Structures are given as C-alpha cells and as structure tokens.
Amino acid sequence: MRILVIEDNQTTRQYLQKALQEQGYEIDLADNGQDGLFLALEGDYQLIVLDRMLPKLDGLTVLSTLRNAGKQTPVLILSALDSVSERVKGLREGGDDYLIKPFALSELLVRIEILIQRKGTHSEKLTSVLHVADLKMDLLSHKVFRGSTEITLQPKEFKLLRYLMEHNGRVVSRSLLFEAVWDYQFDPQTNVIDVHMARLRKKVEFDGLTPLLETVRGVGYRMVEQG
Amino acid sequence: MVSPLYSKQYVASVTEWWSRVKTAHSVWRLTRLYTGLLLSVVTILLIVLYQLSIGQMNRQQGLQMANIIAQQNMLAEQLTTEQFLEQFKLQAQSSRQYILSYQIDQKLFGRLSEIPAGLTQCPSLSRFPIWLDQFDEIRLVSGCAQPMASGTLIVAVDDESLYELKAQFISASAVALLLAVLLGIITGLVFSMRVLKRINSFNQVALRVESGQLSARVAVSDHNDEYDHMALHINTMLNQLQHSFETISGITDAIAHDLRTPLSHLRQQIESEILTKQQLNHPSEQLESMLDKLDEILFTFSAMLELTRLQQQKESNSQHFKTVDLQQVIIDAVDLVEPLAEEKQQVVSIESTEPFSIQGDATLLFRAIYNLLENASKYAGNNAQISVHLTPRGFTVSDNGPGICDIEKDKVFQRLYRIEKSRGVAGFGLGLTLVKAIIQLHNGKIELLDNQPGLIVQVEFLN
Numbered sequence: 001m002r003i004l005v006i007e008d009n010q011t012t013r014q015y016l017q018k019a020l021q022e023q024g025y026e027i028d029l030a031d032n033g034q035d036g037l038f039l040a041l042e043g044d045y046q047l048i049v050l051d052r053m054l055p056k057l058d059g060l061t062v063l064s065t066l067r068n069a070g071k072q073t074p075v076l077i078l079s080a081l082d083s084v085s086e087r088v089k090g091l092r093e094g095g096d097d098y099l100i101k102p103f104a105l106s107e108l109l110v111r112i113e114i115l116i117q118r119k120g121t122h123s124e125k126l127t128s129v130l131h132v133a134d135l136k137m138d139l140l141s142h143k144v145f146r147g148s149t150e151i152t153l154q155p156k157e158f159k160l161l162r163y164l165m166e167h168n169g170r171v172v173s174r175s176l177l178f179e180a181v182w183d184y185q186f187d188p189q190t191n192v193i194d195v196h197m198a199r200l201r202k203k204v205e206f207d208g209l210t211p212l213l214e215t216v217r218g219v220g221y222r223m224v225e226q227g
Numbered sequence: 228m229v230s231p232l233y234s235k236q237y238v239a240s241v242t243e244w245w246s247r248v249k250t251a252h253s254v255w256r257l258t259r260l261y262t263g264l265l266l267s268v269v270t271i272l273l274i275v276l277y278q279l280s281i282g283q284m285n286r287q288q289g290l291q292m293a294n295i296i297a298q299q300n301m302l303a304e305q306l307t308t309e310q311f312l313e314q315f316k317l318q319a320q321s322s323r324q325y326i327l328s329y330q331i332d333q334k335l336f337g338r339l340s341e342i343p344a345g346l347t348q349c350p351s352l353s354r355f356p357i358w359l360d361q362f363d364e365i366r367l368v369s370g371c372a373q374p375m376a377s378g379t380l381i382v383a384v385d386d387e388s389l390y391e392l393k394a395q396f397i398s399a400s401a402v403a404l405l406l407a408v409l410l411g412i413i414t415g416l417v418f419s420m421r422v423l424k425r426i427n428s429f430n431q432v433a434l435r436v437e438s439g440q441l442s443a444r445v446a447v448s449d450h451n452d453e454y455d456h457m458a459l460h461i462n463t464m465l466n467q468l469q470h471s472f473e474t475i476s477g478i479t480d481a482i483a484h485d486l487r488t489p490l491s492h493l494r495q496q497i498e499s500e501i502l503t504k505q506q507l508n509h510p511s512e513q514l515e516s517m518l519d520k521l522d523e524i525l526f527t528f529s530a531m532l533e534l535t536r537l538q539q540q541k542e543s544n545s546q547h548f549k550t551v552d553l554q555q556v557i558i559d560a561v562d563l564v565e566p567l568a569e570e571k572q573q574v575v576s577i578e579s580t581e582p583f584s585i586q587g588d589a590t591l592l593f594r595a596i597y598n599l600l601e602n603a604s605k606y607a608g609n610n611a612q613i614s615v616h617l618t619p620r621g622f623t624v625s626d627n628g629p630g631i632c633d634i635e636k637d638k639v640f641q642r643l644y645r646i647e648k649s650r651g652v653a654g655f656g657l658g659l660t661l662v663k664a665i666i667q668l669h670n671g672k673i674e675l676l677d678n679q680p681g682l683i684v685q686v687e688f689l690n
Contacts, residue, residue, distance in 0.1 A: 009488075011492045011495070012491075012492070012495065015492075015495040015496075015499065018499065019499065019502070022502070080487070085546070085547045085588075088547060100529075101491055102487070102490070102491035102494050102495075102525055104494075104498065104522075105495070105498045105499070105502070106498075154562075155562075156562050156563075182559055182562075182563060182593075184559070184589065184590045184593045184594070185590055186590055186593075186594055188563070188597070192563060192564070192566070192567055192601075195566040195567055195570065196563075196566050198566075199566050199569075218515070
C-alpha cells in the first residue's frame with residue numbers, strides 16, 4: 001500500500017509520515033504542489049493525502065489537473081479552511097473526502113482505510129442483502145432480521161446500521177457515521193451519535209444476544225462477527 | 228373605467244401609504260400645534276375685524292337709540308302732553324332711519340299702526356316686520372319699548388343691511404376657519420411625507436446595520452440641510468464603528484488563527500505520545516484528558532473563526548446558496564436530537580408542517596436548527612415539551628422549560644456569553660451567536676419570546 005502525502009508544513013508532514021508508516025503504509029512525501037503533482041502523475045498510489053494550500057501549485061489545482069489527466073486515485077483533502085463552501089469546492093474538484101485541520105489521527109486513519117477499501121470493493125457491491133453473523137438486512141424490502149426475529153428500525157437507524165454493515169470489520173468514526181446518515185458536513189461535537197448508537201444497539205443486541213457492535217475508544221464503532 | 232384589480236391595488240397602496248404617514252407621530256403633533264395656532268390667529272383676527280366693523284356699527288346704533296330715548300324722555304318731562312305729541316309727530320315724520328311711535332291711553336301716534344306682539348323693553352331689542360311705504364316692501368326692523376311719564380315710546384331702526392352684513396361675515400368666517408384647518412392638514416401631510424422620506428432612509432440603513440451589514444451608509448443629498456448633517460454624522464460614526472469592529476475581530480481572529488497552528492502541532496505530539504504509550508501498555512489517561520481539553524480550545528477557536536467569516540463576508544458566503552427544503556432540514560434535525568431528548572424524557576414534536584423552501588446553505592441551516600433544538604433539550608429540563616412550528620415566514624422552536632429572563636435575551640447572542648445558571652452545562656457560549664450569524668446570513672431575524680413558561684425562539688426570513 002503506497003500513500004502519497006503532499007503537505008508543506010514540515011511538522012505535520014513528519015507526523016503523518018511516522019503515523020502512516022506505523023500503520024504499515026509506504027509513504028512518499030512532497031512539500032509543494034508542483035512536486036506533488038509530478039509524483040501523483042508518475043507513481044502508482046492507493047491514496048493521496050493532499051493539503052489544500054500549497055506553495056507553487058495550489059491543492060485544488062493539483063487535484064483538477066490530476067483528474068483531467070485521467071488519474072482516479074482516491075484523494076483525501078486536508079485543509080485549515082473549514083467553511084462549507086470550501087469543502088464543497090474540494091469535493092467538486094474530484095476530492096473523495098475532506099478533513100479539517102486540526103484533525104484526530106484516528107479519524108484520518110479511519111478515513112484512509114475506508115477510502116482504500118471503497119476503491120477495492122466498488123465492483124462487487126451489487127448485493128441486495130447484507131449479512132453480518134446472524135444479522136440480515138434486505139436493502140430492497142428495508143427489512144432487518146436478527147436470526148428469525150424481525151427488527152423494526154426507524155429510517156435513520158436503518159441507514160446507520162447499513163453503513164456499519166457495509167463496512168463490516170472496519171472502524172468507522174462518529175463523524176463518518178454522521179455524514180453518511182445525515183448527509184450534512186459538520187461535526188456535532190457532542191455525544192449525540194453515541195446516543196443514537198446506544199439506541200440502535202438496544203434493538204440489534206436484544207435479549208443478551210451476541211454483541212455485534214463494538215465501541216472503539218476515542219475513535220468510533222466497528223461491526224464485528226464475533227464479540 | 229377602472230378595472231377591479233387596478234382599484235384593489237390602488238386601495239392597497241393608499242392604505243399602505245396612509246399607514247406609513249400615520250406613524251409620523253412627531254410631525255402630526257407639530258401639525259396639530261400648527262393648525263391650532265393658525266386657527267386661533269384667524270379667530271382673533273376675525274373677532275377684531277368684527278368688533279371694528281359690525282360691532283362698531285351696532286354700538287353706534289345703540290347709542291343713537293339711547294340718545295333719541297333720552298331726548299324724548301326729557302321733552303316728555305318738560306312739555307305738556309299736547310306739546311309733546313305735537314313735536315313727536317313732526318319728529319316721527321322727519322326721521323328717516325328711525326321709526327318712532329308713541330302710545331298714550333291706548334292711542335298710537337307716529338309711524339307704526341299697531342304695537343308688534345312680544346316687543347321687549349329697552350335697551351334689549353327684538354325684531355319685527357313692518358311695511359315701509361317709501362320702499363314699498365316689508366322689512367325686518369329691530370326695536371324696543373321705553374315706558375315714559377305719560378305713555379310708552381317705541382323706537383325701531385331699519386337694520387336689515389346690517390343683519391345681512393353680519394350673516395355674510397359669519398359665513399365668510401366659517402369659510403376662513405375651514406380653510407385654515409385644511410391648510411393645516413395639507414401642510415401636515417406634505418411635511419410628514421417629506422420628513423418620512425428622509426427618516427426612512429435612516430431607518431433602512433439602521434436596519435441593514437442591525438442585520439450585520441456594517442458597510443451600509445445613509446445617502447447624503449445636496450440640500451446641505453439638517454438631515455444631511457445628521458446623515459454625515461451617522462456615516463462618520465458608522466465608519467468608526469466598522470473600523471473598530473474590523474480591528475477587534477481581526478485581532479481575535481489573528482490570535483485564534485495563529486494559535487491554531489502550534490496547538491495543532493501540540494495535538495499531534497500528544498496523540499503520537501498516546502499511541503506510543505498504548506503500544507507499550509503504559510497508562511495514557513492523563514494525556515487523553517489533556518487531548519480533550521486541547522480539543523475544546525481548538526473547537527472554540529474554529530467556531531470563532533467561522534463566526535467571523537459568517538458575519539463578515541455575507542456576499543461571498545451566499546454565492547453557493549441553493550434551494551433548501553426547510554421542512555426536510557427540520558425533520559432531519561429533530562431526528563438527530565430525538566434520542567438526546569428521550570434520555571431526559573422530553574418530547575420533541577413538529578407541530579405544523581407546510582412546504583417551505585428558501586435559498587440557502589442546507590448544512591448551515593441544519594446546524595442552526597439542531598443547535599436550537601439541542602439547547603432546548605439541554606436547558607428545558609426533564610419531561611419538557613419541545614416543539615417546532617413551521618410558520619409562513621420561518622419557524623419557531625419552543626419549550627416549556629425555565630426560559631430566559633428579559634435582561635439576558637439580547638446578551639445570549641453575544642460571543643462567549645453564558646447565562647450564570649448554565650455555566651454548569653457543557654458549552655462555549657458560541658452556539659447562539661453562530662445560530663444568529665447563520666440566520667442573518669440567510670436574511671432572517673431571530674427573536675427570543677416568552678412561552679410562559681419557557682422559551683420561544685422565533686426565526687423569520689425576510690424574503
């Protein structure tokens with residue numbers, strides 16, 4: 001797994017390098033837009049972490065040039081600009097995700113993993129029924145079963161569970177869950193997602209059944225086959 | 228022919244114009260004062276004029292009548308009855324203006340053929356008709372009866388022309404007074420229209436400044452009058468205000484922005500330290516609580532920077548506005564807050580629904596509405612009822628909690644302000660400031676009202 005990090009700030013760059021290498025990724029670094037674009041066009045990367053504001057060539061210009069050249073490598077934009085219009089601009093230019101500085105490392109790692117996974121599983125995602133252990137979700141009839149018992153979920157709970165089941169085995173962060181279910185891009189900064197998860201958990205793990213939803217401390221949640 | 232639609236519009240515009248003119252109370256006060264003064268001046272003038280003309284004539288007439296009476300009285304006392312009647316007949320025949328008669332022992336001498344009924348005693352006069360030979364017509368005369376030594380003297384004067392003059396004077400006076408009132412009203416209308424027009428331009432600017440457009444200025448005309456002087460003063464004041472506002476927010480933003488980078492790096496260092504400790508199975512709780520505190524600071528800084536961006540660059544912020552279904556945003560926000568409320572046994576309901584869409588930023592609107600709902604849930608207490616109403620111009624969020632006292636209703640919108648009793652609850656005092664900035668960005672108005680008990684947050688969009 002090779003990741004390209006284009007970031008002009010030295011401290012952040014070194015920090016990203018160290019943290020990503022610890023996760024087992026191979027890292028290439030660029031400290032300006034020009035070098036970054038060159039590497040991105042030439043190399044073969046699973047993911048590019050791109051700073052929004054860069055010397056020599058702006059992050060958005062790097063991104064649009066890359067997409068115009070036909071490169072579909074997933075791009076995660078890092079930015080200190082957290083207004084909604086900036087985020088929209090970044091995603092419109094072909095960015096796959098947008099993370100605002102300062103960010104939690106765990107959040108970045110979760111998002112990187114999901115971006116890489118999304119690319120890999122894109123073609124085989126034509127299923128209409130999701131399975132995790134004895135939990136079954138029918139996407140067409142919107143019905144959910146634990147074993148043979150039907151679970152009645154509210155629309156938002158259904159979306160929440162679906163996102164977790166689709167990312168079975170992977171850690172998803174609270175903000176990712178919020179964005180996926182509510183489709184608004186901001187961090188509610190409260191425990192509101194935890195409260196939603198607690199409610200969902202009560203419905204899915206009733207009567208002392210095997211827990212399927214695991215809380216990952218300081219990061220988010222994970223759907224697991226065995227508790 | 229006027230079409231009904233046209234006349235309806237016309238009536239509507241006239242009523243609107245009138246309701247605007249009506250509100251110019253100060254001008255109307257001046258108008259009343261002015262009309263009153265005008266009326267009293269005209270009245271005094273008329274009275275003086277009356278006294279100098281008709282009054283004078285009246286008095287002279289009275290004087291002459293008194294003279295005649297005195298003269299005849301004297302003669303009646305000095306002469307014998309025969310002598311007196313002799314001279315009286317002569318006198319009555321020769322007098323042109325005065326009609327004289329004398330009654331003695333039921334016999335009547337002089338011009339009158341009989342004593343008119345209801346004749347009053349001198350000096351009070353009564354009016355009665357007589358036939359005048361020289362004019363060959365009936366005329367109304369004024370006269371009275373004066374008892375004397377041997378009989379009763381009846382004196383009358385032909386004052387019909389004086390009476391006509393009086394009547395004309397009275398109707399002319401009425402017209403003059405009516406004209407004075409009319410003049411007053413017209414002057415008042417013209418003044419209030421002119422003054423209103425100028426005052427309105429001030430009000431509009433004040434409204435725009437209130438809604439956050441600090442760059443609004445009052446237009447200065449080339450009359451160089453007192454309004455222009457006021458406009459110049461207000462504009463200078465606004466310039467200073469805008470300048471200091473920009474300086475202050477510039478400073479706080481610079482602090483927030485400049486501190487954010489080193490704090491971010493600090494965050495990175497603490498985070499990698501925690502990872503290292505966890506890998507070595509060392510306790511990391513202390514570092515984690517440091518990280519939490521740091522996140523609070525960083526969040527406050529971000530919110531402050533965002534707030535300034537929302538408040539300042541209104542134009543550039545509204546560029547990416549799209550049509551937003553407000554009802555859907557409210558449903559989403561209620562969905563999100565519901566389990567939080569459920570934990571406190573609160574009920575959240577959407578009371579009235581009607582499609583309502585505005586040009587805006589869905590995420591920002593969602594944040595604002597969620598923030599209001601979260602606040603309601605946070606402060607309304609257990610078992611509270613929280614409800615959202617869609618109104619024709621916006622929405623309200625109401626609860627039946629303790630509410631906010633009037634003194635604090637404005638303050639809660641200030642940056643970093645927190646009500647004393649809410650200091651125990653987690654928060655930074657930026658939530659409502661951010662909500663207000665978002666609503667203002669969408670050309671809306673936010674107000675806190677009393678729900679008795681509880682709080683109503685009322686949001687109205689102006690277009």
